[in-house]
Amino acid sequence: MLLNNIFLKILSVLLAISLWLIVATSDYDQIQFNVPVKLINVPDKKVAVTDESLINVTLNGPRLVLNSLSYNDVSVEVDVSNFSGYKTDYRIKPSDVKVPSSVNVVRIQPAEITVTIDKIIHKNIEVTPAFIGEPAEGFKVGSLQITPSEVEVTGAASTLNDIDYIETLPINLSGKSEKMSYSVGLKKSSGIKKIDPSQVEVTVIFSENMVKRKLSNIPVTVVKKNKDYNYKLLTNEVDVQIDVRSDIADNKDLKKRINIYVDVSQLAPGKYLRNIEYSSGENIKIIEITPGKARVEVTK
Numbered sequence: 001m002l003l004n005n006i007f008l009k010i011l012s013v014l015l016a017i018s019l020w021l022i023v024a025t026s027d028y029d030q031i032q033f034n035v036p037v038k039l040i041n042v043p044d045k046k047v048a049v050t051d052e053s054l055i056n057v058t059l060n061g062p063r064l065v066l067n068s069l070s071y072n073d074v075s076v077e078v079d080v081s082n083f084s085g086y087k088t089d090y091r092i093k094p095s096d097v098k099v100p101s102s103v104n105v106v107r108i109q110p111a112e113i114t115v116t117i118d119k120i121i122h123k124n125i126e127v128t129p130a131f132i133g134e135p136a137e138g139f140k141v142g143s144l145q146i147t148p149s150e151v152e153v154t155g156a157a158s159t160l161n162d163i164d165y166i167e168t169l170p171i172n173l174s175g176k177s178e179k180m181s182y183s184v185g186l187k188k189s190s191g192i193k194k195i196d197p198s199q200v201e202v203t204v205i206f207s208e209n210m211v212k213r214k215l216s217n218i219p220v221t222v223v224k225k226n227k228d229y230n231y232k233l234l235t236n237e238v239d240v241q242i243d244v245r246s247d248i249a250d251n252k253d254l255k256k257r258i259n260i261y262v263d264v265s266q267l268a269p270g271k272y273l274r275n276i277e278y279s280s281g282e283n284i285k286i287i288e289i290t291p292g293k294a295r296v297e298v299t300k
Contacts, residue, residue, distance in 0.1 A: 029063040030106060032056060033074045035097075039115065041081035047156045048080045049191040051114045055092065061103035074099055080115055088115045118156035120193065125153045125160070127186065129202050130167040133174030135209075138247030138283070141173070142207030151186065152196045159191030166195070171202060179205050208283060210243040215255055220276065220294055224265035228300065231264055235294035238276060245283035257281035262294045272296045 034056050039048035055076045059066065075098045078090060091112045094105040127146050135141065153160060168184045181203045186195050217237045225231055238260055248254065259279045267274075273293050278286050 027063045028060060029066055030058055030060050031066045032058050035074050035076055038075055038077045039080050040077050041079050045120060046117055047120050047193055049116045049118060049156045049159060052110055053190055056109045057097050057105060058107035059099060059103050060106045065100060065102050083115060083117055086116060090115055116158055118158050120154060121157045121160055122152055122154050123160045124150045125163055126150055126165045127200050128165045128167055130170050131173050132170040133172045135173050135206055136175050136177040138209055138245040139177040139206045140209040141204055143205045145203040147201045153192055154194040155192035168202060177206050209246040211246045211249050213242050213244050213249055215240045218255060218258060218260050221261045222264050223261045224263050230299045232297040233294060235291060239290045240286060241288040243285040243287055248283060257284055262296055264296060267298050269298045269300050
């Protein structure tokens with residue numbers, strides 16, 4: 001047992017020496033990290049806020065070590081326990097940057113931050129959704145329901161006094177057209193300690209995205225003719241104002257989806273001024289037809 005313990009100790013020393021030699025003799029390099037500032041040892045019933053959320057640090061060290069670093073291995077921690085007054089301009093020291101022992105801090109940018117030590121308040125703040133992506137072609141967000149529509153936010157007075165709303169985390173609308181509901185978190189910015197509740201239910205209802213178009217020279221036809229009569233249209237074409245879904249608004253065949261006609265089924269020989277009637281394809285709404293009446297001549 002004693003020999004085993006001695007052997008393990010010798011092996012551990014040899015491994016440590018080997019690792020040291022690898023690090024000591026490896027090439028040196030530089031790398032940059034953008035890391036958040038952590039304000040630690042904040043006084044009770046106070047909150048600390050900084051004007052810089054991310055600090056860029058340049059590190060120098062053995063390439064082997066730098067290549068193995070992740071963002072979790074680097075941090076900037078500022079102890080605010082001895083800060084006095086409302087605002088403090090603080091120059092970040094290399095010792096505030098937490099890195100492995102074989103790595104050196106070369107540069108800190110920005111080198112100075114402003115730290116605000118503020119009282120904590122509570123405030124009810126309206127929730128607004130944040131969206132990314134576009135709905136399916138021809139659709140838009142029609143209506144929204146957010147439950148709850150307000151949340152209680154706890155944080156620095158200086159922060160909350162300037163906030164009128166708080167955003168959700170991004171909700172992806174890409175290609176969507178059917179009603180959807182999401183339980184989504186809220187963006188927590190610097191100076192905010194707590195949001196209650198931390199998530200809200202967002203229901204999105206889509207509607208057709210209708211746009212206006214004016215189509216000219218739409219032909220007028222005669223329907224329900226009597227085979228014993230002849231019909232002559234003195235009004236051959238009309239202009240049509242429509243609302244049409246945006247994804248088909250510029251379709252070259254849009255005119256073909258609109259049927260403009262005059263019903264002559266009840267007409268005896270003579271001259272008439274008849275109302276123009278119409279039908280249209282899906283996703284098209286006729287707003288106005290000019291002229292609204294057509295002159296028809298019926299002969300035997």
